[in-house]
Amino acid sequence: MTQFNFNLDMDQLTEEILGSDLNSVTKGLAVAVFNAYMEAERDAYVQAKNRERSEDRQDMRNGYYQRDYKLPVGRITLKVPRTRSGEFSTELFERYQRMDQSLVLTLMESVISGVSTRKVTKIVETLCGESVSKSFVSSVMDRLDPEIEAFQNRALHAQDYEFLYVDAMYIKVRENHRIVSKAVYIAQAVTTEHYREIVGFMISGEESFESWQTFFQDLRYRGMNDPKIVISDAHEGLKKAVKFEFKDASWQRCTFHFLQNIVKTLPKKGSEEARRLLKRIFRAESMMMAEQYRDEFFEYVDGDPKYEDAVKKLDAGFHDATQFLTEAKKYHVSLSTSNSLERVNKEVRRREKVINIFPNLASAVRLIGSVLIDIDEEFQSPRRKLFQAND
Structure with a gap:
C-alpha cells in the first residue's frame, strides 16, 4: 500500500x-x-x-x-x-x-x-x-x-423534510504532491415532525454554483422533497443553486452573519444606539414589527454618511434575512440562524484537527463521514426535536 x-x-x-x-x-x-x-x-x-x-x-x-x-x-x-x-x-x-x-x-x-x-x-x-x-x-x-x-x-424519500440547513467548511488535502484546499458541503434537514438528520455531505473543490448545484441534485436524486426554507450564509453560488434546485423553497439568510456584515460598516465610536436598533429588527415577533423597526433604524441614521453602507446592506438583504418570521414564533430562534449546523461543523473540525492535512481525499471522506454518522446517530437515539417549544 x-x-x-x-x-x-x-x-x-x-x-x-x-x-x-x-x-x-x-x-x-x-x-x-x-x-x-x-x-x-x-x-x-x-x-x-x-x-x-x-x-x-x-x-x-x-x-x-x-x-x-x-x-x-x-x-x-x-x-x-x-x-x-x-x-x-x-x-x-x-x-x-x-x-x-x-x-x-x-x-x-x-x-x-x-x-x-x-x-x-x-x-x-x-x-x-x-x-x-x-x-x-x-x-x-x-x-x-x-x-x-x-x-x-441512502434514500431520503421515506421522510418529508420541512427545513434544510446547509454550509461549507474548508479542509486541507494532499493531492498530486500538493496541498490543496477542499470544501466540505454538509446538509442537515428537519422533518415535518421536527427531528434532525444529517442528510448529506460532499467534499469537492472551492464553493461555486456548480458545486452547490451538484450537491443539491444529489439530495433530490435520493428522494428529498423541496423544503419550505433553506437556511445558510449568503454565498452567491449557494443562493443561485437553491433557486435552481429547490424552486418552491424560501431562502433564509443567517441573521448572525448578516448582522456581523452590517455591524462591520458602523462607526466604532458613538454607534451604540444604532447597534441596538439594528439588532432589535431581528428579534421582532412578526414581519410587520420587523419592518417597523427597520424603518426606525433608517430614520435614526438618515442623513449621516457614516451609516450609508449599513443602510444599503440592510435594505438589500432585509427580506432574505426575515423569512423565518413567516413561521410560528416558537421556530424563530432556530430558523433565523444556521447555528445548529455550525455546532455540527465544530465537532467535525475538532476531530479534523488531529490530522491537520489529509493524506488523500478518501481519508477525508472516511473521517468526516464517520463523525457525521456518529452525530446523526445521536440525533436519532434518543430522538430529540430541534424545536423545544410545545407543538
Whole structure:
C-alpha cells in the first residue's frame, strides 16, 4: 500500500486519541473493526478466500453466531465467524483482554482518521509492543468505506423534510504532491415532525454554483422533497443553486452573519444606539414589527454618511434575512440562524484537527463521514426535536 508523508505529530496524535471521549466513537464502527479482525483471522485459518478452490484449504466457512461484548462505548453485538469443523476459535477476546483496552480503539480512530498503515503500526507498537499487519489495516479500511458510502447514498424519500440547513467548511488535502484546499458541503434537514438528520455531505473543490448545484441534485436524486426554507450564509453560488434546485423553497439568510456584515460598516465610536436598533429588527415577533423597526433604524441614521453602507446592506438583504418570521414564533430562534449546523461543523473540525492535512481525499471522506454518522446517530437515539417549544 502506498505510504504518505504528511504533517502529523505522533505524540500529539497518541495523546489526542487516548484522551478522547470514547463515548463519542461510533459503536457501529467498533463493530465493523472487530468483525473485520475476526474475519481476517478466519481467512488465515481456512487458507482460502470465500468460495475459492484451493489445495491449501484447511476448512470450510460455516456462517456466524452473535455475541454481545461490552466496551467503554457501551454494549455491542458482534458476528463471530465459524467453520464447519468447529475447530476455529478467534483470539480477539483473549487478545483484547491481554492488551490495554485503548489499543483497538486507538487503531480504529487511526484508521478512520486516514493515518497511513505504517503510522498505525508505529502507534500500536509504541503503546504496548503489539504489531498489526498492514494488510489487516487495509482490510479494515476496505470494510469501513462501504458504511460511509451507504450513509452518503441512502434514500431520503421515506421522510418529508420541512427545513434544510446547509454550509461549507474548508479542509486541507494532499493531492498530486500538493496541498490543496477542499470544501466540505454538509446538509442537515428537519422533518415535518421536527427531528434532525444529517442528510448529506460532499467534499469537492472551492464553493461555486456548480458545486452547490451538484450537491443539491444529489439530495433530490435520493428522494428529498423541496423544503419550505433553506437556511445558510449568503454565498452567491449557494443562493443561485437553491433557486435552481429547490424552486418552491424560501431562502433564509443567517441573521448572525448578516448582522456581523452590517455591524462591520458602523462607526466604532458613538454607534451604540444604532447597534441596538439594528439588532432589535431581528428579534421582532412578526414581519410587520420587523419592518417597523427597520424603518426606525433608517430614520435614526438618515442623513449621516457614516451609516450609508449599513443602510444599503440592510435594505438589500432585509427580506432574505426575515423569512423565518413567516413561521410560528416558537421556530424563530432556530430558523433565523444556521447555528445548529455550525455546532455540527465544530465537532467535525475538532476531530479534523488531529490530522491537520489529509493524506488523500478518501481519508477525508472516511473521517468526516464517520463523525457525521456518529452525530446523526445521536440525533436519532434518543430522538430529540430541534424545536423545544410545545407543538
